[in-house]
Every structure is written in C-alpha cells, then in structure tokens.
Amino acid sequence: MSTTLDITASDDLGVPAARRRSAELERSVRERPGRFRALTGDRPTGRLHLGHYFGSLHNRVRLQNLGVDVMVLVADYQVLTDRDVADRLAEHVEDLVLDYLAVGIDPARATIFTHSAIPALNQLLLPFLSLVSVAELGRNPTVKDEIAHSRQSAVSGLMFTYPVHQAADILFCKAGLVPVGQDQLPHLEVARTVARRFNNRYGTPDGPVFPEPEALLSDAPLLLGTDGGKMSKSRGNAIALAAGADETARLIRGAKTDGDRHIAYDPVARPEVSSLVLLAALCLGRDPHEVAGEIGGRGAAALKAVVTDAVNDYFAPIRARRAELARDRAHIRGVLRDGNERAAAIAEATLVEVRAAMKALYY
Incomplete structure (x- = not known):
C-alpha cells in the first residue's frame, strides 16, 4: 500500500x-x-x-x-x-x-x-x-x-x-x-x-x-462539559458513551446554562447554552439554529429535555451493543x-x- x-x-x-x-x-x-x-x-x-x-x-x-x-x-x-x-x-x-x-x-x-x-x-x-x-x-x-x-x-x-x-x-x-x-x-x-x-x-x-x-x-465542533469547561474524562464533567438513560438525564439536568430564558445558538456569546443546542442538533441530524428556534422562550428546562431525549434516542443502539459485547x-x-x-x-x-x-x- x-x-x-x-x-x-x-x-x-x-x-x-x-x-x-x-x-x-x-x-x-x-x-x-x-x-x-x-x-x-x-x-x-x-x-x-x-x-x-x-x-x-x-x-x-x-x-x-x-x-x-x-x-x-x-x-x-x-x-x-x-x-x-x-x-x-x-x-x-x-x-x-x-x-x-x-x-x-x-x-x-x-x-x-x-x-x-x-x-x-x-x-x-x-x-x-x-x-x-x-x-x-x-x-x-x-x-x-x-x-x-x-x-x-x-x-x-x-x-x-x-x-x-x-x-x-x-x-x-x-x-x-x-x-x-x-x-x-x-x-x-x-x-x-x-x-x-x-x-x-x-x-x-x-x-x-x-x-x-x-x-x-x-x-x-467542540462540546463543552456539564460545568461549561472542555469536556474531559479527567475533569469529571463528561457524559460517558456507556452512561444509562437515567444517568444521562441527571447529568444534562445539572449542566451549566445562563440566565437568559430565550434559547439561541450563539457559541461566542452563550457558549454553555449553545453547546447543549449543538449536542441535540448533532443527535437529531439538524441545524442548531433550527433546534434553538423551536425551543425559543421556553427556557433551559425545555432545552435540557430536548437534549436528553435526543441523546438517549441516538445512543440507545450503541449502548445496547456495548452491553451485549460486555458479556x-x-x-x-x-x-x-x-x-x-x-x-x-x-x-x-x-x-x-x-x-x-x-x-x-x-x-
């Protein structure tokens, strides 16, 4: 070769x-x-x-x-x-x-x-x-x-x-x-x-x-950890591929956002919110601006619910394969x-x- x-x-x-x-x-x-x-x-x-x-x-x-x-x-x-x-x-x-x-x-x-x-x-x-x-x-x-x-x-x-x-x-x-x-x-x-x-x-x-x-x-794109810093195994702010649905939901609920209730995709001005929007968009195969626009003024709780569902749906088959292989x-x-x-x-x-x-x- x-x-x-x-x-x-x-x-x-x-x-x-x-x-x-x-x-x-x-x-x-x-x-x-x-x-x-x-x-x-x-x-x-x-x-x-x-x-x-x-x-x-x-x-x-x-x-x-x-x-x-x-x-x-x-x-x-x-x-x-x-x-x-x-x-x-x-x-x-x-x-x-x-x-x-x-x-x-x-x-x-x-x-x-x-x-x-x-x-x-x-x-x-x-x-x-x-x-x-x-x-x-x-x-x-x-x-x-x-x-x-x-x-x-x-x-x-x-x-x-x-x-x-x-x-x-x-x-x-x-x-x-x-x-x-x-x-x-x-x-x-x-x-x-x-x-x-x-x-x-x-x-x-x-x-x-x-x-x-x-x-x-x-x-x-760079995904931030739940504390708003770079996602890293050593910094304890990551969501593992092997995490279960409940653990994933808990970690996303605790993720850092900001005080603005209106959800927008702006990685420079609003990095934490934008990282969550991006994560949902990657899992959904959609544009992050569209995802943010649909959430609009419903706030961080609605954003985190969308992200949780998107992540758990996307990774469910990967987690199932992993569990089977682990046996x-x-x-x-x-x-x-x-x-x-x-x-x-x-x-x-x-x-x-x-x-x-x-x-x-x-x-």
Whole structure:
C-alpha cells in the first residue's frame, strides 16, 4: 500500500495551511481510500464520552467504511505520562475497546492494538529522540497544557517524550493520514519533523524511509462539559458513551446554562447554552439554529429535555451493543490479541528497515 500523498509537504503546519491540505486530503480519500493508512487512538484513562464520539470516533468509522486502512491505538504506556500509577489499567483498556466496537469500529477492517504489546514500536523512540532537542520538546504547547493540568506535584521525564512517542505511533506503520483536532497540530508537526530529519540523515538510495504524515482536520465542533469547561474524562464533567438513560438525564439536568430564558445558538456569546443546542442538533441530524428556534422562550428546562431525549434516542443502539459485547470479555481480549499481532508484524518490519538505514544490522 502506498502512503505517498498528492500534496506538497510544508514545514509550516499553521492552521490555515493545514486546513487547505486537509481539504485536498479529504478529496483524495474519497477518490482512492485504499491508498491511505490512518493512525488514531486514545489513552485508556476512563470511559470515552460524547465529545470523543462526535469529535473523533464517528470520523474513524467513516474512514473505515470508506476503505481507509485504520490503525487504532490504545495508548496504555502514555497513561504513565501524567500519573504515578496506572490504576485499573486492564479494566480501562477493555472499556476502551468496548466503546470502539460499540460505535462501529470493525476489527476485521481496522487494527486495534496496545502500546505495551508492540516492543518494536517503542524501540523506535530511542533513535527518534536523538533527532529532537530538549528545547523543542519544552516548547510544545500540548505538553505545556498537559503539565498545567497534571494532578502531580511534579511530572516525569516521560511527559517530555510524549510528542516523540506519538511520532513513533504514527511512523511505525507509516501512516500518511492522521485525523486530529486543531489542538493536536503541534504533536503532528513533531512527527513530521522526526520523519524529515530521519530521512535526511539516514535516507537510502531507494528513497525516504518515512512519509511525512498529514493532518486530516476534523470540523467536529467542540462540546463543552456539564460545568461549561472542555469536556474531559479527567475533569469529571463528561457524559460517558456507556452512561444509562437515567444517568444521562441527571447529568444534562445539572449542566451549566445562563440566565437568559430565550434559547439561541450563539457559541461566542452563550457558549454553555449553545453547546447543549449543538449536542441535540448533532443527535437529531439538524441545524442548531433550527433546534434553538423551536425551543425559543421556553427556557433551559425545555432545552435540557430536548437534549436528553435526543441523546438517549441516538445512543440507545450503541449502548445496547456495548452491553451485549460486555458479556463476552474473552472476545474483547481476542480483538486485542489479533490487532496486536498485526501491529507487531508491521512494527518489526519497520524497525528492521530503520536499523538497515542506520547501518545497525550486525548479522
């Protein structure tokens, strides 16, 4: 499978340039999806939530269904970047896979795998780290944000390797396509930098070892948590995909709104109300302005009732699939075992290629 893209690479992954390339990528994916391999994933720190679904999970299923080779990483090693102990890690890994399968990720068409089961992937971290300076890692805005929100009094050195570890995640399988949000562009630029520097230093007569991965930027809107902040597992303000109908209703009833009784969709002036309107609109497949207009002056209680019904109706089949899958934990482990075997084979082949390029094959 070729991962060469019909897009001119650039050192500048600023948002305007990235959006232009992303639009071209989207057209190329629709025309010839089998040419692309995509890498995406999550840290197993708790159950996924509605923000994850509309922000990334729905798009992964879309790409899979188009025919893109989708690699889905359960980043269990990266759980250790901002905490001393990975509590209940096995449970969280299985819950993550359950969420993946429930929303429609198909292990027959996508590869679901874990960091800890792919030694060759993690071995790539060492030569990759030699290509990036400490100053460059320290300037990474996503690392700064993670450190700022860390619950630890001090963070480990592993936190600073986080962007390079993500580069290894992307490059081990030579993924040319990385679906990301705008806030993840700095991490992707690290992966592009590592690929470019490795190719410049160790490139072979046959050409570069690694493609420079491109961002497929999501247009998925930001959903706020119940407290009005960014929806996050770690901040306790999220509605989990696995939440039942009653729990969902309770969480939505407690969601922050404002004092204006008239409901309108205005994300800048009224972010909390607009996020609830948007959530209902996404579930209903409608325009958020229309949803807000129908509620009008009936106030926050009516808005929350509409949102609750829309969310519970939309996610009912997903929750039913999840409950059925949860009864067979052996199947979940089998999905991981098969995915790990496929990913390990890819990583081993890439590591051999890397060692050959570095002239580090001694037998």
